[in-house]
Amino acid sequence: MDELLAGKEPRPRERADAARNRAKVLDAAAGLFASRDPRAVTMDDIAKAAGVGRGTLYRRYPDTTSIALALLDEHERGLQEKLLRGEPPLGPGAPPGERLAAFYEAMVDLLDAHIDLVLGAEAGGERLTTGAYGFWRAHVRALLAEANVPEPDVMADVLLAPLASEVYAHQRERGQTSQRIKAALRRLALAATGEGR
Amino acid sequence: MDELLAGKEPRPRERADAARNRAKVLDAAAGLFASRDPRAVTMDDIAKAAGVGRGTLYRRYPDTTSIALALLDEHERGLQEKLLRGEPPLGPGAPPGERLAAFYEAMVDLLDAHIDLVLGAEAGGERLTTGAYGFWRAHVRALLAEANVPEPDVMADVLLAPLASEVYAHQRERGQTSQRIKAALRRLALAATGEGR
DNA sequence: GGCACAAGCGGACGCGTTGTCCATTTATTC
DNA sequence: GAATAAATGGACAACGCGTCCGCTTGTGCC
Structure with missing residues (x-):
């Protein structure tokens, strides 16, 4: 003490x-x-x-994963800061669906810029126990709760799943552009929060 | 020839x-x-x-993954059969959102029953290149196209991502029940196909 | 039934990666 | 510059992988 x-x-x-x-x-x-x-x-x-x-x-x-994680850390901190205290729609102030869509877009940019590190960091499939993942989940969960989505705890993990590096890398390999992926995720964000219309 | x-x-x-x-x-x-x-x-x-x-x-x-896959295969075949030729809402006949919801529910049951095999089969993170995964993607893609969802190719991978075994296992470890997970996925299915209301 | 031959078998081997351990070197403090 | 603690680096043992090849066993034929 x-x-x-x-x-x-x-x-x-x-x-x-x-x-x-x-x-x-x-x-x-x-x-x-x-x-x-x-x-x-x-x-x-x-x-x-x-x-x-x-x-x-x-x-x-202890392993290569933790080294990739250390390298990734500083890039993620920047985004985390913007989510907490940045301008809308990434930061507070915009409606939750819009904020979720902005978050998706920022995450895709982050994946694009550092896909090598993210792949290296998830090598063990331990992404879900990371501190960073906990942050993302808390953020998404809060947005869902604000939008009165039922089961926000489950839904947060569900909505984060498409951001797994293997999924993103696989989509890019199959010829999808980051543009199209962002567009699809934006629609998902709005639909999931009931802001579709 | x-x-x-x-x-x-x-x-x-x-x-x-x-x-x-x-x-x-x-x-x-x-x-x-x-x-x-x-x-x-x-x-x-x-x-x-x-x-x-x-x-x-x-x-x-060639490796443990392929053995787990072989064990899993027969279980998956049953579901694939039902999707192609079974009764609605799993099989043809129901609106796409309902079929997607039914598919989610069946997949969660399959994950529950054989989570060990699925974890063993995905050990390499090669799930996305599997024949079975190709089937699921084609099925979901077709449902999305039928519902006139834009970018069905991207969306199919996105909507399959929450069914990754690590995600499901992680949710169960955090105390979520299969009931709650099914409920959340059902809502997602309806929202994504525009059948929310 | 016995024979010849192909299919199947299994364990030893070489290789690469992991994680630990400790004698030696190097920075810091007084 | 001597004393002390921290940091270093490479040797080592254990492990899993994938292959190779001499031996065994099933099968079809006479």
Whole structure:
């Protein structure tokens, strides 16, 4: 209980060489994820590319998924910020269906920009237990509740499912454009919230 | 071109011991998938449990996914038959929204009954390239087209996404009942086809 | 019934990935 | 610059994969 009040430096600050290596690792990993099938990147690959030993890598990250997640994190934070405090329709102020549609559109843009990282991050199929996923679910759930949709808890997971990276990647591979996907998701958002008409 | 007309026995019929082993393998695999995390079952496990060698296993199945798929196949065939030629609302005759809702309900029942197999079958995240998935997509696409939904190709994948085994398993783990999930999906089906009202 | 031959079998092998462990090196503090 | 703690990196054991090939067993024919 005391620790909470104690101070601002619970951990004694990162050592200079450690910080340098963290940067090297993230840098090398970003390159690897972008340059080949992100699901095939191994811990050894990253260690070699970063010029550090396996042990050093495992000290910080338990697996490749968590590295992709770390890289993804900053991009997701930007969107999360906009959802909480940005301008409508992404931020508060617009009707829930419109906000949901805007969220879909932003997520598709995010998938497009970082599909390699998202694929790498979901390699284990553990997306649903991620902190980020929890955020998205809470957001969608709140919008659904605001629109008086029944079973918002179930519906939130349902409406997030199409954003799974495999689904999106598969659609793109089959020739769909992000435009068409966005259009379909917008219609879904409006229909699900009863704003269809 | 001739082979098509040639005869009924392109392959010389399966040997007795081979058939016996196939049965042993499928039997043992079903037990394993049911009794532990299906994603953690290995080819070695199945070989040991079935009392056959690794080579024997690989002769027929390239990986655990295909074994789970083989087990799942007969269950899926039943539903596919009903969709094509069964009574409404599952079969032809009912309005598309109702048929989609009925399809959702049947799929949830199928997930409930064989969640272990479905999890085992999707272990690689290759669900979307499966023959079965192609069938579901074609079915949903046809219903959407019938309801004059725009972008039926995109929408079909979108509306199938919530049926991913991980999503369903995750919802059940979070305390949702199949009842509530069915109810939410029914509403989604009606909303997406414009039969909401 | 016995024989020849193809089909089927199974375990050993080589490979690549994982995660851990610890002797050594390096940064920080006084 | 000495003392201490943190960080490093590569060796190691365990594991799963997929293949290969000498041996066994079923099947069709005489």
